Amino acid sequence: MSNNKYKILVIEDEANIRNFMETVLESNNYQMICAGSCAMGKTMFLSHTPDLVILDLGLPDEDGLVFLEFVRRDSPVPVIVLSARTDEQDKVTALDMGANDYITKPFGTAELLARVRAALRNCRLSTQTDTLGHLFTLIWQSITISVVSPCPAKTSA
Numbered sequence: 001m002s003n004n005k006y007k008i009l010v011i012e013d014e015a016n017i018r019n020f021m022e023t024v025l026e027s028n029n030y031q032m033i034c035a036g037s038c039a040m041g042k043t044m045f046l047s048h049t050p051d052l053v054i055l056d057l058g059l060p061d062e063d064g065l066v067f068l069e070f071v072r073r074d075s076p077v078p079v080i081v082l083s084a085r086t087d088e089q090d091k092v093t094a095l096d097m098g099a100n101d102y103i104t105k106p107f108g109t110a111e112l113l114a115r116v117r118a119a120l121r122n123c124r125l126s127t128q129t130d131t132l133g134h135l136f137t138l139i140w141q142s143i144t145i146s147v148v149s150p151c152p153a154k155t156s157a
């Protein structure tokens, strides 16, 4: 079995959409990991370290934004938000919280694959050692630092 397939974590509670994505992604040589809730999504994310996350915002246990916040504490993994909601504000909030892209339901095979390719391509660019990559890493690290250590310098006596 080939081990260099991209791993995509899909967090979606609707089985028919999960099945649709599984069929599409696996027939296009991606490895798909599924979760049906926010809690399961966190577990699967930590144990599988996926290359990309497709995240439904309307999950049964918690809002998908809770997962997004959890992931963005220490991971730059690309996240595509999936939502049936037509409310523009949900998409704006998700993008502001660190989502890379969004797909509005219902969506077709071609759009799903194009968004996945784009997200993985942008991510790959950011890890290359060109100017763009360094710039991205620098920005990302400064965000991480400002989030992880908001307190002033330690005073170890």
Ligand code: CA
Pocket (backbone or CB within 6 Å): 012, 013, 014, 056, 057, 058, 059
């Ligand atoms: Ca849902």
